[in-house]
Amino acid sequence: MTKKRAFWLSAGFFIALLLIDLAFPFRVNPRYSTLVTASDGTVLHAFLNEEDKWRLYTELDEITPLLRQTILQKEDRYFYYHFGINPVSVGRALAKNLTSGRRTSGASTITMQVVRLLEPRKRTYGSKIIEMLRAMQLEWHYSKDEILQLYLNLIPYGSNVEGIKSASMLYFGKLPQVLSLAEITTLTIIPNRPSSLRLGRKNPYIVQERNKWLRRFEKAALFDPQVIEDALREPLRAERREAPKLAPHLAIRLRKQYPQLPIVRSTLVPTRQTQAEQLTRNYVNRLRSMNIHNAAVVVINNETMNVEAYVGSADFNNPYDGGQVDGVRAVRSPGSTLKPLLYAVGFDKGLITPKTTLNDVPTNFGGFEPENFDRRFNGKVTVEFALANSLNIPAVKVLSDLTPSVLIEYLKKADFQTVKKQSAG
Template identity: 80%
Template structure:
């Protein structure tokens, strides 16, 4: 035993002698040095592939070299594919260091004996090198390939090298890679290929010119079956499996690459450059369904000169975008089919009103039953009208939102201030509003700003998510974000209740009380000039945004949110979530119900005989007492009213009279709506009142007017107890009229002071500038 151990020790010492050690290690060190000095850069440029949530392909793009080189993932390399490709190309792939020395020696002897190159002995690794760095077929090139192959083996696993090979093998023309050929010739992914199809694709790369799929299928079947019989001899697969593969017909021909969701595909490709596979949250059947519905719907609108639409479908539970239709027909260049209507900036019309009222609910300014006047109003020169150009007098906030009235919305925004609404829109990431914020005013609530369908739809998801706003998820791998509180759950619940009502003017014609109406909350909008029609709807599960119009910006008289955009919204909702099992929105924790005065929506006073139930937010909603009536001192016949300074000794009575705003009085007078007027004040009273002066509605204070053969209108609104007003220009009395009568005058050129006094001695002044040529 000692003698044997001594011999082993001597052999080891012999090999560890410095000269022999360095002779052994030097080639290895030299290889490592060359590997650092001449690194092998493996960076093939792949095509971009857009996949749906289930992994199916939505859209495929050529790479930068105009080649179809789709990226094959490791999990797509099935055992059958692996066995087939290794049996044919490199049976010892998992055992050699990048080259097969025995195969190389055999090839060298054979080539030397024949005097020509008849065998290359290239391994899969060496073929990858050749595909990445093509060279002339020389012995020097072979040596370089050997070196590069060892580099590949050093830095990549065997599976990764096999993956590279499957991604680069040529199939003729501009098609490279197993996945590209599988998709373009068989219309399926590699993991779905049969043994016969896999064998077909393994024999093409060696002879891509002579074995042209779709043209020489009969010849290809013969070659395929030869290899299948070889696999049978090698006992690679069961005999029955081989027999089935041999009898399988070859149904291969050049197919078009998938082109679903083109707008989203182009968008994501631009946002995720050099990403070979982009996994979206799109549901392929839903995407195809919504695309077809949008195309068919717009085709029916062509006769009205309406040529486009965009639809986005968002799952509120995950915030995933399940359908994305940027236009009615991407391939229609005449109507701007390649414009992405989901990201195009348009006027929102009335679609921002729900957010405005939700903010006002949270500020305690209003509740659903709060009264507000829908009457002609001048907001410093801005005189909005309703869509139907009619006014409704005193209405509730609930009615104003459900009927999308304009004047109440502007009044609420004026009290709230535009800067507050802009702040909320910035928080909701409205990009164009951020840019326009310095120039936005009261008109923004009626569409005087720029928004996108994507932004609006995301905003409406906050109503479905209890007031929290989340980012939209276009990727199937992205989870729903924590979200940011935009409005309270209580405010969101109140908005949901109002927008669910179906007794409203924006219900499409012939939809009332039909089975076509899904249970959703929705809001419509129509931009100025009838260029944009909107309809955004939601329930607990989905939010769907619809825009209809022309990308050219041409307005159409028939275009409006109710009759043009909403039918498509209903169709989409009925398709994606008809009879939703998820139930409806539940009241938020701090929602309460209370009795309010039906006339004002405020907490009832003693004189409030007609009371109704209203929602309120505990600790937030206003608790002010109702003042829709006020006590007035009059004589026994109610012909003269008194103030506290002129009460007669002969006695008086105390009576309740309507406490109406001047604007509502003017509206009632103009429309001959009867109301109880306060008797004229005691003419013998010399007191001058400090509050309740008339409001001059025309002209506008601080404005400039160019008058050429024209007269200027003087108009005002006065209190309930005012019978006469007096008009002055530059402190000179012009005329005495009743408050409801407009007066036309021709003022002097220059700076002009216009004054209005009522019969109580209350006065108001405005200053204007009159210009002339």
């Protein structure tokens, strides 16, 4: 074959692949669960994805060298050297299958497994060829690290659990980057047999299978012998756990606000959040005899303006007292909180000063006769005294002189959303 002919054959093959890539684009769009984290990265709340699966998004920096080494040694040692297909493995598998008369080896690379996870097909030779082509296509568009990340995000762990982060959180109660070698090895063997290797149910059997692979790692001199021995002795404490459910009201709010983000990072401080939730529960319990059954709390750092604790109700799981209603956002009568704003508008308009005297006496304002909280009257008082003691009659007097429409305009300018919505309606 002449060089010219070889060139044109290569060029034709490349153009054909390019046309196939354009005609049949590989769409990588896994539906991830939403994860809400605290300011320090602690997982606060996790949600099922649209398919009712736990598929928590593993970030690149969560793939530790230990995890990378283990998964590659077991699944695809030449992952960083091939183009999506390992020709040597394919040849060896083909020879085995032909000599045995049945399919005994698949030769799937990690890239090919990602293709199969994204586009499930019946296991036939035709499907295998499509997987190979798709694997090469995937390699054209994504880096090796991104493909490995996809693999770790999609591998099955039985039931509705997918991805190593989901398994790590739901079975070990920790993030992938803090898993031990024994735990990582456990999580690398499950995806091959998620039905028969059920974490939490068949732990003794899983330990046997785990230790077989640890011995193989030892023979391959992948890790220090002492590290292997420690891993062999480590008991398996895997059991199905509940997903984190802290700060539920804020988590729901953030999920709605950022529906496309697999990880929503909040500014909450875990210790403050836990403390605020406990204090709110205790406070409401003390006031139940006064027919007070709920409360909401927001803690804001005055220096950074970050929300460090967010409690929408005393008990999210209490349906009788509106536990799932977010009290932070619930529309309620502003009551006396408007008084400082009212007097500020009066100052701005030159209608009053802090030393202006007002009458705190029974007064009829067009059929409305307000009273103070203690049902007492104080006679002549200054504006500053009226505000400090939250007196109602002087406030209504200022509002009457100012007119409600003026106050409403100021509130709209101050971006009071409820006022703006009601005005628009």
